[in-house]
C-alpha cells in the first residue's frame with residue numbers, strides 16, 4: 458500500500474506504518490499485540506521518486522546524505538526547504554561540537570598495508586578499515602542517535618510535537634551507546650535516562666554524569682532471563698519516555714543514521730567484496746546492509762558486499778536464529794515464516810555472557826531478521842570468535858594501524874582473522890572491517906579480559922578459536 462511518499466517507515470513483521478504526523482514513529486503500532494510477529498520498523502525509500510541533490514564535498518554526512526533520511530523527506534513534504542533542513546542539521550551539529558569538542562564529519566576509510574600483509578593478503582586484496590574511533594563520542598553509536606535527534610527536531614518544526622513538553626529520552630547501555638546518547642541528548646537539550654549494568658566502566662559513568670544524564674544501575678535478578686537494563690528501559694518507555702537507543706525493535710528509525718557509514722564507504726569507490734561486521738543488538742549490521750543495498754540499488758556501487766557477522770562465544774543469539782532460518786531452507790519463504798514467528802528464532806540468551814568484547818554481548822539481536830536476510834541475500838554467514846581471537850585481533854589492530862580501538866571495536870577484525878585461519882577468505886579479496894569504538898580505559902579492559910577467560914567450549918558450533 459503506497460502513500461505516495463518518498464520515504465516510509467514500514468513494519469517488517471506486519472506491514473503496519475505509523476501515521477505520517479506521529480511525532481515518535483519509532484516502534485510498530487502493533488508491537489506488543491502478542492501476535493508473534495517480529496515488529497521492527499524499517500525505513501523504505503521509493504527509488505523512482507527519489508530526486509537526489511548534486512553530491513558535494515560537504516563533510517557532515519547527515520547533510521551530504523540527507524535524502525536518505527526519513528526526517529528530510531517528511532520535512533520537505535511539510536514545506537521545509539532544502540536549505541532550512543541543512544541549517545537545522547548544521548545548528549544541531551554545532552551544539553554537538555560544543556558538547557563533545559567536534560561535530561560529525563566523514564571518518565577515515567582506507568586499506569591498511571601492514572594489516573593486509575600480516576593477514577597474508579595479496580596486493581590486489583586486503584583489509585580496508587573504517588575508523589570510527591574519532592567519531593562524535595568515540596564510536597559509531599552517535600550516528601544512529603543523531604539521526605533520531607534530527608527527527609525529533611523536525612517533528613517539532615512541523616508541529617507534530619510540542620517543544621515545551623519534551624518527554625525524557627531513555628536508553629539501556631553498557632558503554633558507547635550510552636555515551637553517544639548522552640552527548641546527542643545534551644546537544645538537543647533533552648533529558649536522558651540511562652540504565653546501566655552493575656559492571657559498567659567507571660570512566661563511562663563519570664562522563665555520563667558530566668553530560669547530565671540520569672543513571673540507574675540495574676542488577677541482574679536471579680531466575681529472571683534477559684538483560685536487566687532492558688527490563689528497566691521497557692518500564693521507562695511504558696511510563697512515557699522515548700527510546701533513544703540503537704535497539705531496532707524499540708526505535709527502528711535509529712538504524713538509518715548508521716547507514717551513513719555504508720554511504721561514506723561506498724562514496725570512496727572502493728569495490729569492497731566483503732564486510733565482516735560485529736553484531737550486538739544488530740543495528741550496526743542492519744544499517745550497513747541497508748546502506749550498501751541502497752548504494753547498489755542507486756548505482757553508486759556495482760554490488761553490495763558479502764556480509765559476514767561476528768559474535769562472541771559468550772553469546773550468539775544471531776547465529777542461533779540464522780541456523781534456524783537455514784534449517785527451514787534459508788529462502789524467502791523461511792524468512793517470511795520467521796517474520797511471523799519471532800519466538801521460534803530469537804529469545805534472550807540463557808547464560809550471563811562474558812567477553813573481552815563486552816559491547817556486543819546483547820542477550821538478543823534486536824535487528825536479527827534484517828541481518829539474517831542480509832547474510833542470506835549476499836551469501837554471508839555468522840562467525841563466532843573466541844576470546845583468544847578477539848584479543849589477538851585487538852593486538853593486531855593496535856600493532857598494524859596504530860588506531861586505539863577497543864576489543865569490541867576490533868571484533869569484526871577478529872571474525873576476519875578466524876575466517877582467514879579457516880581458509881574461507883581468498884588472498885586477493887577486498888574486505889572491509891569497522892573499528893567502531895575507541896579504547897576508554899586500558900586498565901579496566903585488561904582486568905575484564907582476565908576475568909573473561911572462559912572455561913572450555915560449552916557450545917560445540919563455536920568456531921574461530
Ligand SMILES: [Zn+2]
Nearest residue numbers: 468471485496
Ligand atoms: Zn508490526
